[in-house]
Structure formats: C-alpha cells, structure tokens
Amino acid sequence: MEWILAPWPWYVSGPLIAFTMFVLLYLGKTFGLSSNLKTICTLCGAGKTSDFFRFDWKAQRWNLLVITGAIAGGFLASQFLSVDQVPALNPQTVDQLHTSGFASAGTAYVPTELFGSDAFSSPKALLLLLIGGLLVGFGARYAGGCTSGHSISGISNLQLPSVIATIGFFIGGLLMIHLLFPLIF
Template structure:
C-alpha cells in the first residue's frame, strides 16, 4: 500500500499522464462533448436564472451536468492531493529563480505555492496587489470570454478537435504569457 501512495504522490511521467489525457479526450469526442472549465461559469449562471436576462445564458444547462461534476472532481482531487498526497509544502524552484524573485522584492520565495506578499488579503489593499489580483482577474475573465474559451478548453479540447481558432488562441496565450512574463511582470513587481 505504501508503494502505491508513494507512486501517486509523485508527479507522473509524461508517458503515463499524456495517454490518460488522450483517453479522456477520446472519450469526450466519442460522446460529443467538449472539455473546458470556463463553460462551468456559464452553466452556473444559467442555473441561477441568468438566461432570463441575457441570451448567452439561455440554453439547456442539463446537458452540461457532466462538466460540473468534472469541475467538482478537480476541486476534490486538488484537496486530496494537497492534504494527503503532498510530501512537503515547499516548492522546488531553482536557486537562480529564488535570487531573481528576491531582487524583485518577493519575500521568502519557494516557501509556499504562491508568494504571500503578492497573493493575500493584505496585499489586496496595495496598488500592486490590486492590479495583480483584481485587474489580472478581470483580464483573465474578459480574455476567456473574448477567446471563446479558456486555456484548457482550447489547448486540450480544441486542438484535439483540430480547430484552427483553438490553435490561434493557444499561440496567442503563449505570446501573451511571454510578453507579460518578460515585460510587464518585472515592472509590476518593482512598482
């Protein structure tokens, strides 16, 4: 039993995780479903009656129950992985990254999953924290709606379906991520 827990608690190699993702995607395609997490927000808004006020939310949400169950499984799986399968709370990052983050004013990088000086209720009261959390969250939500889906939906499901708009969206996600990482984030961290 201990060997199984040791195997589960370690990151799975690509040759195990990749085929499992492909199997899930094949199953979804076989049953005519598309994968995407941002769809759940639309479904929840529809369940709460938003379809009476906005055409976007006027659809049969019962066809999306499987996706809500999948999202609940992600939350439950994350909880189990964090509290029962994670051997240490320490984040394993390189010394070079730690040094660079310290130069940007991040206190104790690598001691937790996210820097508490950036992602906490106290940091929300600062300009930098407000921009990172509220403005960043708004941009993610706007971008998800504008792109017609989230990164997981386009990168996993859309590319599996060989959809050109998903390929364009994924290329845009990577370009945007590199742009923000190298040009905007260093400015925000030193602000």
C-alpha cells in the same frame, strides 16, 4: 502509496489526458472549465436578462461534475496527499524573484506574497488579483474558451481557432513575464 504523493511524470499524465480526450471525443463532448461559468450563471437565472445565457444547461451537467470533481480532488490532494513540494528553480530566477520582493521563491510552491493569506491584507496584491481575475475572465470569454478548453480539447478536435488561441496564450504569457512583470514588481 508513495507514487501518489509525487508528481506524475509526463509519460504517465500525458497519456491519461489523451485517453480522457479520446473518451470525450467519442461521446461527442468538448472539455473546458470556463464553460461552467456560463452554465452556473444560467442556473442562477441570468437567462432572464440576457439571450447569451438562454440555453439547455442540463446538457452541461456532466461538465459541472468535472469541475466539482476538480475542486474536490484539489482539496483532497492538498489536505491529505500533499507533501511539501517545491519546484526546482534556476538559482538566477530565484535571485531575480527575491529582488522583486518574492522572498518565498525557492521555498514555496507558489509565491505566498500573492497567494498566501497575507495577500488579502496588501492593497497592491488585492488589486493585482482583482485585475488579473477580470483579465482572465474577459480573455476566456473573448477567446471563446480557456487554456484547457482550447489547448487540450480544441487542438484535439483539430480546430484552427484553438491553435491560434493557444499561440496567443503563449505570446501573452511571454509578454507578461518579460515586459509587464518587471514593471509591476
């Protein structure tokens, strides 16, 4: 049972992702989590006000099951299978994060200053989460999908726009961490 509590190595999780993609390609499906937002908006009646949301949502029921399973699986894993896992960070990175105000760096899986319950009492953290969420939502819509859709499904389908979007995700991440992160924190 200990194998399920530890992070799985790339040579196990990678082939499982590849197998999942093979099955989806065989069935003629494409994978992406952000497409569920469009489906949920359609279910809530957004098709009455916008042509973008007028489509057969029933064809996307399988994808709603995927996101429901991801949410349920994440909850079950965090509640029943989780052990206190802290990623091994470079000591210089930990020092830089401590200097930037992230005292939890090196002792928690994610920075509790941004993702803990204390974040909801800090106006700066709330504003960062709100702006970040809006930018991610806009970016996913503007790019025609999210990182999982483009980087896993789109590249598996040999789609050039997905390769370009994935390169853009990496460039954006590098710019954020090296240029904007020091300015914000």
